[in-house]
Amino acid sequence: MIRILLFLAVVFALGLGFAWLADRPGEMVVTFSGYQYQVSLMVAAVAVVAVVAAVMIVWWLLKALWNSPYTISRYFRVRRRDRGYQALSTGMIAAGAGDGALARKKTKEAAKLIRSDQEPLIHLLEAQASLLEGDHEGAREKFETMLDDPEMRLLGLRGLYLEAERLGDRNAARHYAGRAAAMAPQLAWAAESTLEDLTGRGDWDGALKLVEAQKSTRQIERDAANRRRAVLLTAKAQSLIDSDPNAAKTAALEANRLRPDFAPAAVVAAKLLFRQNEVRKGAKILEAAW
Template identity: 85%
Template sequence: MIRILFFLLVVFALGLGFAWLADRPGDMVVTFGGYQYQVSLMVAAVAVVAAVAAVMIVWWLVKSIWNSPYAIARHFRVRRRDRGYQALSTGMIAAGAGDGALARKKGKEAAKLIRSDQEPLIHLLDAQAALLEGDHEGARKKFEAMLDDPEMRLLGLRGLYLEAERLGDRNAARHYAGRAAAAAPQLAWAAESTMEELVARGDWDAALKLVDAQKSTRQVDRAAADRRRAVLLTAKAEALFDSEPDTARTAAQEANRLQPAFSPAAIVAARALLRQNDVRKASKTLETAWRAEPHPDVADLYIHARPGDAVLDRLNRARKLQEMKKNHPESSLAVARAALEAQDYGLARREADAAIRMDRREGAYLLLADIEEAETGDVGKVRQLLAKAVRAPRDPAWVADGVVSERWIPASPVTGRIDAFEWRAPAERVAQLIESAEHDISAPPVLAVTAQDAHPVPPEDVEDAVIEAPAAGQAHKPTVRKAPEPAYADAAEPEAEQPRLPDDPGVEPQDAETDPPQSRFRLF
């Protein structure tokens, strides 16, 4: 565009100049070789312009002829390079699509048309084609060759890192990641792997420095950096809690300041404060975490913050937590446990039932079983509650990558990923949960017991008897009725196996010739 404007400007200037000469007629006299030449001023100007144009045209022709061999060679070289890049582009697309044969073919074609030292992507295409063909050893050699080229070094380290990850060699993978992180700290994959290695070694200070470097270079946003820093500080505080209490307290308090709702940070900070007998500040720390996310460990530490408190004082502290987070199963369970310790069985039973209504879980049924055993000692009712606990969903726990842990740890033991554990119910026993849901709708639970554990039955009815559970509100007295005759009359037909629960040991196998048959009852 600028050239066009410049050309138009030159033409406009020439037009103005010729118009100016046309308005001012005159003659120009030139004496050369004893002769005198006289022409008009306009003719002289045209002759001068024509001469300049002729010289420029002649110069262009001479220059074009002189440079024609180079221009022709450059034309063919550019065409060859374009074909090579086209082949390289097609090969990279084929490698991304998983077509190893086409990627290898285009890689060879590109290597013939383009020098590999001029285009490093040819090495990458060769390595990708080798991986698609299953030649991992060849691909590894390609990546190792890239380490000698400063431009390809990071790419080679990335390839070797992925190959080490594929083989499960965590030490080699972290070695390559460390080299990459030292050369280019902005690489997220290298920094993450290096941090996992530091956490596995327990080098918390180096891991925290790496988090600060990521935050300063804006590799991660501020919220994610604060979360990662709180996790590392919590792990550091737990590791140094016994050996260096002052350092642990400082780290725990900083972690709690960064993430007040993070229960592991609040717990370790409160433990550090309770060691210094600062119960008031520790209680406030736990209360803040409880309001954000109720956790049983927070409740347990809060209720037993003062070891010398009476059971009624601990019950009052549990009720205080319940006031902070009403209509929550963890609040009801905390009060129920404290009431059981205080032997207030009525309150404990009401709160446990309320927790079950809000969130049916295994721990609530187990707590009800403890209450029933402590209050009445009714073995049948206790076993019925234990049966419900077996079929109920599991209590929340720290879960990461399929691993269920009773306590929080900073990294996954399977993948090494930092901050992988989440407080949630484990996804297990799906079939039992479905069976339990159907069972709760159709009929009460069935317990298989031996004849010795059942209530007395008349001798003529012992062989095939069924014990029916009493209806709600009735006294606990079983009713005995005759069981229906089996559909088959053949004595040789084997009896169908009675279902029993996992907590029922069942009956030991008997020898028909030596051991007499034992009766079994079904408790509905």
């Protein structure tokens, strides 16, 4: 747009200049080697403009010839890349449709046209093709390769998690889910699996931290986060009743504050208060819960 406006401005300026010269006739005399050349100002102006235009055209042609090898090579590179992405797209569609043969064919075609370090989705297509062919070991190798690429790491962890689940290896599945949850707590599959693992091991602080991360990334709403925190704090309080009554009391009261109508939290909080002779406060909590 700017170039068009600039071109129109130049044409307009030339038109004004020629009109100005036409209204003011005159002659220009040039003496060269004893000869005099006499032309009108209009002819001289046209000659100057023509010479400038000719020089610009010659310069453009020379520049185009000089850059032609690069331009041609860039054209073929772009064409090759476009063919590679077309093969990649077709392969992804084939993998989604369950056509393992076509997915594998397009995987090889895309790999020839695009380097995998330039387009990591080739690894995903290779893994999908391997899964469709029943080559789970090959798929796992591709998923492990994705772990080296920050952009593909979560996808690789997801693939390894699903493979571990398929094999019934719960420890490996929890390991991959935990790594994914640490990187991206908004991933429901990773967060839920990790939360189940943490609660199963009694790591209440770790579970509470994960729920807080889920809340901060808006994976779960505030009310849902408060419900989960109340349950986890109640479980934490129950596990600390004998070993650390003060910490248990703090956790139980926090759980009761988050969910006053949550009976288990109220019972545990009241029990701990009764033990410390805070009968009135404990009774008040029980009355509010019921």
